[in-house]
Amino acid sequence: MRTRFIVDKSVGYFLMLMALTSILAVFLIGFFTLREGLPAISEIGLGRLLTGSVWRPGLEEFGLVPMIAGSVLVTIGAAILGVPLAIGCAVFLAEIAPRWMSNIVRPAVELLAGIPSVVYGLFGMVVLVPLARKVPVAGNSGFGLLAASAVLAVMILPTITNISEYAIRLVPREYREGSLALGTTRWQTITRVILPSARSGIVAAIILGIGRALGETIAMIMVIGNSVIIPRPLNANPLTIFLSQARTLTGNIAVEINYATGIHESALFATGVILFVLIMLINSSARAIMRERTR
């Protein structure tokens, strides 16, 4: 009796210790990134980092706007391409496919989440970049936002599909039957009752996908071109902005950290802090939306 009690207790403490370790890890990563970034934040100033439009470390110019624009644009592009695809997949899996078919398609979609991102980068380089290069616009190298957005769209597909499918499956069967019993088609039932009822879960899924997109690094470096420029349309058509090269916040850190020293190095850490905070905010807002839903 007594020993079992002790064993129970110590197992409990052990598990608690492990949980605390992961919290500690988050804390330590945040702390050290911040410590290394602080010199840049205090010397350059957070305002100038965030609003400066020139990044030229050799000339002590540390403006992140080109990279912020790159990250934001590539994420928007990924959302435009990936969100309809992912929601379509989720509706198919939850509402349309017979069970045996979703049992094949679902693992296939989940498999996408397990592919190393460098492999996505390779795929982007040999397939998507040459495809993007086919768009006949002067100055289009193929490397740029379009190819990067397409890669990213596939990378965020499993996240959004998974959580959206879950949200759709949570919609009570009674809504579905109530709608069909009124003489509506399956399509009307999906668009007018099921998707609106699952909306908050789907929004949370999209936000989590965006968080994932903002954090992606290596695949972006391989296809986005990495020019430190604020992306602009290549001709009069504003859509050609997506053929422009760009650099992401994450890519900027990874590309330069190997040779950066002094204030330059610190500025890269400061970029890391900004990403860290941004993605934490994004993930916790998604979590808040999901909590709202289940309440």
Add this chain to the structure above:
Amino acid sequence: MEETTGACRLRTIGYKLWYGDFCALHETTLDIPSNRITAIIGPSGCGKSTFIRTFNRMNELIPGVRVAGEVLLDGQDIFRLDVVELRRLVGMVFQKPNPFPKTIFDNVAYGPRAHGLRDRNRLAEIVEKSLRSAALWDEVKDDLSKSGLALSGGQQQRLCIARTLAVEPEVILMDEPASALDPIATLKIEELLQTLKKDYTIVIVTHNMQQAARVSDFTAFFMTDENRSGHLIEYGPTSRVFTNPREKTTEDYISGRFS
């Protein structure tokens, strides 16, 4: 079945249903008369819901369901009709009130909108008329933009009835529509049924024998056999079935000798 007077709206002929290999309903042959209330009674699991869900082909949503025999709506084979059109003609109110997470107005306007009605004035007319017919108008008329989920259980069920009426069906199926409600709300629904039967053919499943005796014109009694399959045991005018049942099983059930 000799006692059904007047026009027959729904008819099943040797209708049989299986869930996979399990035969839930044995050959059922019965006529449901127009503008009358027909009650389906019987112990739990005897196939009442299965039977009533036949008429708007809701059972088709369940994988593995097979049927045999004929089911006719005004003489037409329902399995040959377009299922969406059939469900517009044969509305259904469920056991658990299931308003959509939308406003009261949008709940009632849902069907007509889905069927292509865009005109705002016309929609408003239909919403008012349906809510009046469902005896809910006076309680909600000042608050049509409130969520349907914010209503009480009894109000929600009347909202669901209004939602069904809004698509102007000819038959209304009700699967234990009052079982989740308190006695006063139940009474309201029962009164409502009496006014609705002037315009609609109503089929109602109920667990409650008194309710069947109070509200219905005809009663069908179902019972399970040793394999848990449902059989139609007796069907006729409610007064006759309750006062002078022909089958011993019916008598036993009605007098509460088993449940």
